[in-house]
Amino acid sequence: MTQRILDPQQIQALDPSAIPRIRLPERLGFFSTRATRLRHLADHNPIGGYVRLMAALVDAQQQALENFRAALPSREAIESAQRHSMPILPALAGERDPQWRAVLYRLADRVEAAGAVAPALAKVLDELRTLNEAQLDAQADAILAQRYTEIAPAIAPFIVAALQVVWTDLASRIDVQDVPYVDAPGVCPVCGSPPVASIVRIGGAYQGYRYTQCGLCGAETHVVRVKCTNCDSTKGIAYHGIDGGSPALKAESCDDCRTYRKIGYQEKDPDFEPLADDLASLTLDLLMSDAGYRRASPNPLLWPEVPGDQ
Known part of the structure; x- marks a missing residue:
């Protein structure tokens, strides 16, 4: 007599009470929701001008994704x-x-057409257009591998934005049951990139569960709470916020690897969007740096000027 052994994906498919392991991006409105959030967060923000610029870029991403x-x-x-x-x-x-x-x-064209382009931005866009295919591919390779000494921080957000369109398109069209289980902590099982932040979601099958959002393809992966999203440790985890700041946003630090990532709680702010809220909370990054922690990975739309200065 033989016994059939089910793999974890099959077990999850048969159990209606199982926690959804993966949440794939919905192409209809994925970037426009992020752009709206960025514009909201830009008000009274120390880097409000930059956040608004990124909102224009993210709007352009949505337009590009649709076709x-x-x-x-x-x-x-x-x-x-x-x-x-x-x-x-x-x-x-x-x-x-x-x-x-x-x-x-x-x-680049759509950002330029969206409004007045400051001289600094015009210079960045001109530089971008002068790069040949090999140079652009080299920048993309360096960004995806996080080889900081090879990355040009000013043009990196635009290159990342284009790559995000490609991988978000792909992630939105795959079958969630095809996504493998990946052993490496802090790695997106869809594209292998690091998460930008995590979110404790509300609503439906995701109610109360924490997900890390990939900074490239936008896929979200379930991770239990009070666990480092960088090294998987459950020891020395702490949460940090800013007095008078949003109660929905914290920095989750790990004493084992001395890194942190931000975490948001939709029950306290239903509009929390991991990448947008991470980008617009630079003050919290400064606080964590002063406390001796480093970012586990950069925000895809804001690259460090100094290698390793995250």
Whole structure:
């Protein structure tokens, strides 16, 4: 007599009470929701001008996403990723849809058309347009691998934005049941990139559960609370906020790896958006730096000027 052994994905599919492991981005409104949040957070913000610029860029991302389709992985590639517990859409695979460069140029054009362009921004966009394909791909490679000494911080947000369109498109069209289990802590099982922040969600099947949001593809992965999203430790976890600041936003620090990531609570602010709220809370980053902690990974739309200065 033989006994059939179910893998974890099959068990989860059969159990209606199971915690949803992955929350894939919904392409309809994914970036526009983020842009709206950025504009709201820009008011009375020390970097309000920059936050508004990023809102214009994110608006351009939504427009680009609506008319973009990248090539999905083959069934063979999906099954190989599952067998080896590797991300299904690996950002560091060495290959990416060459359409990403056309997306980049469209984003730059739309940001420019959105309003008056300050001289500093005009210079950045001009520099971006002078780079050839090899140089653009080299920048993309460095950003995805977080090789800080090779990254040009001023143009990096625009390159990231184009890459986000590609991977968000892909992540929005895959089958959630195809997403492998990945052993490495702090790695997105969809694309292998680090999360930008985490969110404790409200509503439906996600009520009360904490998810990390990938900074590249936007997929969210369930992670139990009071656990480091960088090293998986459950010891020495603490939460930090700013007096008079939003009660919905905290920095979750880990004494084992001396890193932190921000965490938001939708029950205290239903409009919390991980990447947007992380970007607009630079004061909390300064507080954490003074306390001796470093960011586990940078915000994709704000890259450090000094390598390792996160």
